[in-house]
Amino acid sequence: MTCKGAVLRTIGLAQPYAETMPLSIEQITLASPGALEVVVKVAGAGLCHSDLSVINGHRGRDVPMVMGHEGAGEVVEIGAAVTDVKVGDHVAFQFSVSCGRCRACLSGRPNICEAAPAARSKGELISGGSRIRDADGNVLRHQAGVSCFAEYSVVHRGSVVVIDKDLPLIEAAVFGCAVMTGVGTVVNGARVSPGERVAIYGVGGVGLSGVMGARVAGAETIVAIDLDDAKLAKAASLGATHCFNATDPELDAKVREATDGGVDHALDFAGALPALKSAYAVTVRGGRITTAGLAPLGAQFAFEQGDLVSNEKSICGCYMGSCVPVRDIPRFVKLYRKGVLPVNELLDGVIGFDEINAGFDRLASGAALRQILAPHGIPG
Known part of the structure; x- marks a missing residue:
């Protein structure tokens, strides 16, 4: 052919x-x-x-x-x-x-x-x-x-x-990448629970799917962070409760203020080291940082090991939304047809x-x- x-x-x-x-x-x-x-x-x-x-x-x-x-x-x-x-x-x-x-x-x-x-x-x-x-x-x-x-x-x-x-x-x-990765990272990778506070870094197609996924999961507070104000406006229309531009020098403090001291889950869809640094900083004791964005080859993220231990934080990668495609794509399609995704x-x-x-x-x-x-x- x-x-x-x-x-x-x-x-x-x-x-x-x-x-x-x-x-x-x-x-x-x-x-x-x-x-x-x-x-x-x-x-x-x-x-x-x-x-x-x-x-x-x-x-x-x-x-x-x-x-x-x-x-x-x-x-x-x-x-x-x-x-x-x-x-x-x-x-x-x-x-x-x-x-x-x-x-x-x-x-x-x-x-x-x-x-x-x-x-x-x-x-x-x-x-x-x-x-x-x-x-x-x-x-x-x-x-x-x-x-x-x-x-x-x-x-x-x-x-x-x-x-x-x-x-x-x-x-x-869009279901086989943007939706599967974004929604899957929230529900399968981070396992966000009802009432939890979430920060989402990078609200392109995948990150906006993450915003929708966090709403479906029942997150109480959904903070969207991006460099683009138009994308932040879209995030607000899809369920983000707070939106901040990543260039704001007071970003970390504002996220903590909006989330009563910090988030339970910080989700990185930007694949950028500054985003990961901020995500680590705004996560509460016992919280989890989940990164699904792919940084350029060779990029390395550093953290203080003692802080990781004493605050019992978790840092985890999530590939493809930790999805089982034959299970999750039909699930996400059903949620779309119900109007909630x-x-x-x-x-x-x-x-x-x-x-x-x-x-x-x-x-x-x-x-x-x-x-x-x-x-x-x-x-x-």
């Missing part, structure tokens, strides 16, 4: 991307699916900071690569051994496929499968190798086993979760391939939360 796809060939090009064009729209060829693989017609794919961090070089990956890891579509072909997904099913992609057999998977933590990182670092599917070639027959790598900035995508069966057909696929596109509020609009580079300019500047690429054209 041949189709169009957005290919990253050079990492670290300068902005504006609308001029340097790091993503080239090319004709690509997809191999037929292997026994445990499926082909998905991509209806929508979200532009995410995780994509941006590959484009700008903050997260090391080998290229050339077909980009995109968050999206949704319709299954159009299945491999010979796939029995629980059928042609015509609507699916959301999830970006961390699991083997089902390693120590992490067997302990009920498929999001940190031990086999997945090796495949991801090679740009391959977990079943081995790439299924994508360029017009000259050269191998193209997969991003996170998904590569959904394309009209069609060949993925391992474990990279898709079947969803209800009456959920618009443009809206479904309004993830449609994250969407800034739908774009075509011709806007994808400019779209990443908007994302990098903070002017957009979640733009959705429609590979087959913007719906009428």
